[in-house]
Amino acid sequence: MQTDIKLVDYLRNRHSTPVAQIGEPGPSYSELESILAFASRVPDHGKLAPWRFIVYRGDERARLGEVFLSLQQQSGELEEAARDAERNRLLRAPVVVGVVSTAAPHAKIPEWEQVLSAGAVCLNMLMAANAHGYVANWRTEWIAYDDHALAALGVKQGERVAGFIHIGSSDFPVPDRPRPDLDSIVTYAGEGES
Numbered sequence: 357m358q359t360d361i362k363l364v365d366y367l368r369n370r371h372s373t374p375v376a377q378i379g380e381p382g383p384s385y386s387e388l389e390s391i392l393a394f395a396s397r398v399p400d401h402g403k404l405a406p407w408r409f410i411v412y413r414g415d416e417r418a419r420l421g422e423v424f425l426s427l428q429q430q431s432g433e434l435e436e437a438a439r440d441a442e443r444n445r446l447l448r449a450p451v452v453v454g455v456v457s458t459a460a461p462h463a464k465i466p467e468w469e470q471v472l473s474a475g476a477v478c479l480n481m482l483m484a485a486n487a488h489g490y491v492a493n494w495r496t497e498w499i500a501y502d503d504h505a506l507a508a509l510g511v512k513q514g515e516r517v518a519g520f521i522h523i524g525s526s527d528f529p530v531p532d533r534p535r536p537d538l539d540s541i542v543t544y545a546g547e548g549e550s
């Protein structure tokens with residue numbers, strides 16, 4: 357992905373790449389460390405850093421796919437395509453980063469604001485991946501909501517998955533999707549020049 361884009365042009369056109377279009381190569385270890393560092397520079401009321409990252413890479417992605425498959429087959433044998441979908445769930449990108457919200461009750465900082473900060477991390481990670489020349493996609497899927505899958509993924513009780521950020525490479529020309537019309541989402545309160 358091109359990285360010498362003016363910020364204003366990048367933001368005007370920013371978009372994700374469908375997971376099906378993401379392939380090798382993924383970021384190197386040092387690039388990934390940089391992406392994670394950039395991603396963690398988000399607004400965070402109280403400086404609690406109420407999120408953490410779990411990086412899924414290499415064979416661990418295939419091992420987890422077998423876990424997802426066995427969990428899904430507990431309620432009946434799946435068709436071959438569905439079996440493949442479970443096995444490949446984390447294999448669709450070279451690297452998948454779980455953004456885990458560790459939001460918890462706090463004397464001063466509302467839990468809701470801690471959760472919002474985790475969402476900011478996810479978007480920032482998409483952009484940080486782009487800044488390093490990689491494409492990315494933010495997914496959750498059933499594994500973000502199943503207690504057994506979460507345990508296998510290393511998510512502790514009381515934590516929640518804000519997203520699984522899939523990072524890799526692609527030349528696919530992503531067609532833009534409909535974007536909300538500003539008139540339908542903006543209310544101006546009061547008069548003013550801006």
Ligand SMILES: Cc1cc2nc3c(=O)[nH]c(=O)nc-3n(C[C@H](O)[C@H](O)[C@H](O)COP(=O)(O)O)c2cc1C
Nearest residue numbers: 370371372373374493494495496497498518519533
């Ligand atoms: C919290 C969250 C979870 C998502 N989970 C999924 C998912 O499980 N499956 C899916 O097809 N898209 C999911 N999406 C949508 C994809 O990220 C989609 O690519 C994205 O909305 C594209 O928008 P963009 O091009 O503006 O980045 C999710 C989005 C968010 C914000």
